[in-house]
Amino acid sequence: AQSVTQLGSHVSVSEGALVLLRCNYSSSVPPYLFWYVQYPNQGLQLLLKYTSAATLVKGINGFEAEFKKSETSFHLTKPSAHMSDAAEYFCAVISGGSNYKLTFGKGTLLTVNP
Amino acid sequence: ETGVTQTPRHLVMGMTNKKSLKCEQHLGHNAMYWYKQSAKKPLELMFVYSLEERVENNSVPSRFSPECPNSSHLFLHLHTLQPEDSALYLCASSQVRGMVNTEAFFGQGTRLTVV
Numbered sequence: 001a002q003s004v005t006q007l008g009s010h011v012s013v014s015e016g017a018l019v020l021l022r023c024n025y026s027s028s029v030p031p032y033l034f035w036y037v038q039y040p041n042q043g044l045q046l047l048l049k050y051t052s053a054a055t056l057v058k059g060i061n062g063f064e065a066e067f068k069k070s071e072t073s074f075h076l077t078k079p080s081a082h083m084s085d086a087a088e089y090f091c092a093v094i095s096g097g098s099n100y101k102l103t104f105g106k107g108t109l110l111t112v113n114p
Numbered sequence: 115e116t117g118v119t120q121t122p123r124h125l126v127m128g129m130t131n132k133k134s135l136k137c138e139q140h141l142g143h144n145a146m147y148w149y150k151q152s153a154k155k156p157l158e159l160m161f162v163y164s165l166e167e168r169v170e171n172n173s174v175p176s177r178f179s180p181e182c183p184n185s186s187h188l189f190l191h192l193h194t195l196q197p198e199d200s201a202l203y204l205c206a207s208s209q210v211r212g213m214v215n216t217e218a219f220f221g222q223g224t225r226l227t228v229v
Contacts, residue, residue: 032215043204043220043222046217101162102159102208105156106155107156
């Protein structure tokens with residue numbers, strides 16, 4: 001069965017600091033991996049995705065993530081946080097078996113301090 | 115309009131009411147989903163439709179009844195709900211080709227409050 005673990009339900013950074021949101025996955029077959037962002041009272045917006053091409057994936061708003069098979073990780077980073085990055089971030093996985101089932105992590109709330 | 119549109123954005127209903135949530139996608143996708151997002155809980159997949167046929171139902175109570183009349187529209191009919199059903203209900207769509215599924219695109223959600 002596939003699963004996703006996001007380490008840290010809440011991450012707080014200063015404006016201009018590095019953002020690192022952690023995601024580890026469990027999958028019996030090569031996965032597709034995604035990061036989504038959710039602003040208050042909004043739906044989820046896709047930030048970036050990994051679909052077995054390049055292991056370093058660049059997304060919108062300056063975010064990127066690196067797929068590391070040996071560590072079963074797909075951590076999200078941004079070199080310099082902006083106030084507008086404050087939101088909840090979800091890591092998700094689709095893998096073999098049921099290709100319809102997008103399994104989400106519990107989410108990480110990012111706050112950015114001035 | 116583009117993307118995935120959900121109506122209404124907010125809904126307050128009594129436990130004896132019957133209401134419906136509507137979702138429409140303008141992306142030409144062939145799969146649609148209902149998710150439930152409650153406070154402090156992970157996103158829960160409720161229903162999946164592919165080519166208008168239900169392919170997955172994750173043990174959702176019968177007071178939630180989905181309907182997919184065509185590939186662009188998805189409904190969630192609600193009746194005799196409980197207060198614990200209060201949540202943000204998210205609709206999504208994606209394109210599935212064989213075993214390959216693209217990313218899901220989400221609507222803005224319907225904030226449901228059961229009183």
